[in-house]
Amino acid sequence: MSRGRRRLIWVAGGAVLLAVLGPALAPHTPTAQFADRAYAPPMRVHLFHQGSLRAPFVYRQVLVDRVLRQYAEDTAVPVSLRWLRHGLASIDEAQGPLLLLGADSLGRDMLSRVLHGARWSLGVALTGLAGALAIGIFVGALAGATGGRVEAVLMWSADFVLALPGAYLVLVLRGMLPPVLTPWEILGFMSLLMAASAWPHVARGVRAIVATERQREYAEAARAAGAGRWRIAWTLLPAARGFLLVEVVLLLPALLVAEATISFLGLGFPDSSASWGTMLDAAYNPQLLAEAPWLLAPAAAIFLVTLAAQIAQPPASEPAPAAAPSAASPAVA
Amino acid sequence: MSGSLFAFVLRRVVAALAFIFLVATAAFALVQLAPGDAASHLELSGTSPEAAAAVRARLGLDQPESLQFARWVRGLARLDLGQSTAYERPVAELVAAGFLKTAMLASTALILATAIGVPAGVLIAAARRRWATLGGAVSLVLLSCPPIVATLALMLLAVRTGWLSVQSGALALPALALALPMAAVLERVQSRASAEALDSRGVAAAMARGIPRRRLIWVHALRQSLVPVLGVYGIVMATLFSGSVAVEVMTAWPGLGQLAVRAVRTRDLFLVTGCAMAVATMIALAQLAADLLRAALDPRVREAR
Numbered sequence: 001m002s003r004g005r006r007r008l009i010w011v012a013g014g015a016v017l018l019a020v021l022g023p024a025l026a027p028h029t030p031t032a033q034f035a036d037r038a039y040a041p042p043m044r045v046h047l048f049h050q051g052s053l054r055a056p057f058v059y060r061q062v063l064v065d066r067v068l069r070q071y072a073e074d075t076a077v078p079v080s081l082r083w084l085r086h087g088l089a090s091i092d093e094a095q096g097p098l099l100l101l102g103a104d105s106l107g108r109d110m111l112s113r114v115l116h117g118a119r120w121s122l123g124v125a126l127t128g129l130a131g132a133l134a135i136g137i138f139v140g141a142l143a144g145a146t147g148g149r150v151e152a153v154l155m156w157s158a159d160f161v162l163a164l165p166g167a168y169l170v171l172v173l174r175g176m177l178p179p180v181l182t183p184w185e186i187l188g189f190m191s192l193l194m195a196a197s198a199w200p201h202v203a204r205g206v207r208a209i210v211a212t213e214r215q216r217e218y219a220e221a222a223r224a225a226g227a228g229r230w231r232i233a234w235t236l237l238p239a240a241r242g243f244l245l246v247e248v249v250l251l252l253p254a255l256l257v258a259e260a261t262i263s264f265l266g267l268g269f270p271d272s273s274a275s276w277g278t279m280l281d282a283a284y285n286p287q288l289l290a291e292a293p294w295l296l297a298p299a300a301a302i303f304l305v306t307l308a309a310q311i312a313q314p315p316a317s318e319p320a321p322a323a324a325p326s327a328a329s330p331a332v333a
Numbered sequence: 334m335s336g337s338l339f340a341f342v343l344r345r346v347v348a349a350l351a352f353i354f355l356v357a358t359a360a361f362a363l364v365q366l367a368p369g370d371a372a373s374h375l376e377l378s379g380t381s382p383e384a385a386a387a388v389r390a391r392l393g394l395d396q397p398e399s400l401q402f403a404r405w406v407r408g409l410a411r412l413d414l415g416q417s418t419a420y421e422r423p424v425a426e427l428v429a430a431g432f433l434k435t436a437m438l439a440s441t442a443l444i445l446a447t448a449i450g451v452p453a454g455v456l457i458a459a460a461r462r463r464w465a466t467l468g469g470a471v472s473l474v475l476l477s478c479p480p481i482v483a484t485l486a487l488m489l490l491a492v493r494t495g496w497l498s499v500q501s502g503a504l505a506l507p508a509l510a511l512a513l514p515m516a517a518v519l520e521r522v523q524s525r526a527s528a529e530a531l532d533s534r535g536v537a538a539a540m541a542r543g544i545p546r547r548r549l550i551w552v553h554a555l556r557q558s559l560v561p562v563l564g565v566y567g568i569v570m571a572t573l574f575s576g577s578v579a580v581e582v583m584t585a586w587p588g589l590g591q592l593a594v595r596a597v598r599t600r601d602l603f604l605v606t607g608c609a610m611a612v613a614t615m616i617a618l619a620q621l622a623a624d625l626l627r628a629a630l631d632p633r634v635r636e637a638r
Contacts, residue, residue: 160352160355162568162571163352163567163571163613163616163617163620164356164571164613165571165574165575165609165612165613165616166571166575167574167575167576167578167579167590168574168575168578168593168605168608168609168612168613169609171578171593171594171596171597171605171608171609172360172363172597172602172605172606172609173363174597175596175597175600175602175605176363176366176602179600253477253479257479257481257482260479260481261481261575261578261579264481264579264582265578265579265582265594266598267594267597277481280481280485283485284484284485284488284583286488286491286492286499287492289485289488289489289492290489290492290493293489296485296486296489299481299482299485299486302479302481302482303477303478303482306476306477306478306479307473307474307477309477310473310476310477311473
């Protein structure tokens with residue numbers, strides 16, 4: 001396996017792992033509110049206490065002024081981090097909550113909320129992606145293997161869906177559904193929408209690959225051996241593996257942003273099961289941002305996932321797969 | 334020659350009209366499929382069934398779907414998109430106001446993105462390796478900032494430094510938030526296309542004729558490379574309008590996106606579909622413009638399809 005391909009697999013696998021394991025790594029539950037910790041800043045992890053090296057520890061956080069929301073470190077007592085007891089790292093409950101990424105307006109731990117939100121945000125993007133792959137591979141293989149009028153109609157509809165303004169499509173469809181849904185209903189509904197808007201990216205590339213591979217000798221050999229149209233298409237599909245891998249990593253951030261947008265607009269996940277988009281809804285007040293920039297943690301999470309996906313892309317000097325210009329977020333944002 | 338250009342233009346215009354009509358029909362079908370209609374909220378709020386029936390009769394909602402569809406299509410021809418239930422004003426009026434605002438934001442973002450992305454791409458394609466790496470890294474970071482993240486980052490920058498206004502109605506912040514990631518996309522495509530054009534035989538022949546390098550880069554190679562770059566604009570446009578929904582809400586820009594979000598919240602379906610159609614129209618027009626420019630630059634484009 002080439003190095004480029006391995007990088008792509010790392011990114012895709014990392015996203016799956018984060019979605020599955022994210023909540024288990026969190027020190028607190030996403031809805032736990034800590035008294036006197038509204039807008040508490042992130043606690044720093046230290047290594048030196050009074051000049052001597054220790055295992056990683058934090059200082060206890062104390063509220064100095066409730067009105068001005070000022071906090072300070074109690075540098076007299078170092079509190080050791082405990083590993084893998086509650087999530088990845090935690091501290092003794094008597095010493096107060098561990099807030100490595102600060103707290104929000106209700107005194108909830110941002111890190112725990114981001115990690116729990118990963119389940120919803122990445123979960124929706126990944127299930128939507130799976131749906132888009134299923135539809136896209138089917139339509140692309142069908143178009144590439146049959147050609148003629150079927151191909152023309154299928155590819156025309158793919159172009160049609162690509163030209164639609166995704167965010168508005170989602171808004172129209174969301175307007176038709178009941179306003180209040182359970183988180184799992186939202187997950188299902190949003191993945192369907194994402195699959196419905198992202199499949200053309202997959203279908204166009206698969207069609208192009210199947211159509212070229214069809215001219216090659218092994219396809220002819222399959223035909224000569226009496227294989228039917230579907231059997232041949234099935235034989236040709238492995239040629240699209242590299243393209244599909246690139247496409248998965250390209251679409252993942254796009255769908256992640258789509259989720260963030262819908263939830264940000266208050267049409268996605270509710271606050272009780274907050275996704276990254278839901279959390280951003282609480283952050284977009286400029287004055288608040290100036291005082292508590294750690295509220296941008298979910299935006300940073302989106303940025304990091306997108307950056308990883310961009311870095312894993314094959315460099316421009318290599319021959320690009322058919323759908324290269326879709327590098328921008330095709331689905332919603 | 335001019336005949337084939339005319340045929341190309343005609344085909345493209347027909348395709349754009351077909352696209353708009355299809356979106357309009359789909360929007361209408363969705364409104365029909367949705368549970369309830371514009372009069373249901375009256376019944377829910379305690380109006381008598383007789384009064385609700387009267388409203389239905391007034392709006393023509395008691396007629397068969399086919400008749401309603403015919404009436405709606407006839408309305409479309411006169412730019413009548415129905416009545417907003419929440420604002421109790423014609424949808425067309427509301428949409429027109431939002432349309433102008435969104436078009437203003439989108440075109441500013443488009444101009445900014447082009448002014449930054451295209452020259453940057455040309456420079457990076459012709460630059461020495463070290464500068465090209467630096468430019469590539471910058472556009473990698475910008476590519477990873479979708480508009481929703483870019484808006485928040487710019488807001489933070491704005492309140493910390495005061496370089497940008499965060500007041501509602503200020504154009505700079507939302508336009509930049511939309512333009513920066515798009516500029517990175519354009520830079521990517523442009524630098525690749527420019528590099529390919531610089532390697533092409535046409536440019537080699539021009540070099541052999543003794544044309545200075547600067548002119549090769551900015552005239553000969555640029556002209557060749559613009560065709561694939563304009564091809565990307567179609568896709569970029571759909572992305573731009575989608576991205577502008579969140580940006581408009583965040584920065585309180587009174588455009589179509591904000592209108593559509595409000596309409597969904599109040600279940601004002603005619604208004605939602607009106608917004609969607611207006612955006613589809615804008616995309617179709619922008620795509621048409623990009624195609625015509627491409628055809629003007631490269632005769633081969635006219636022959637295709």
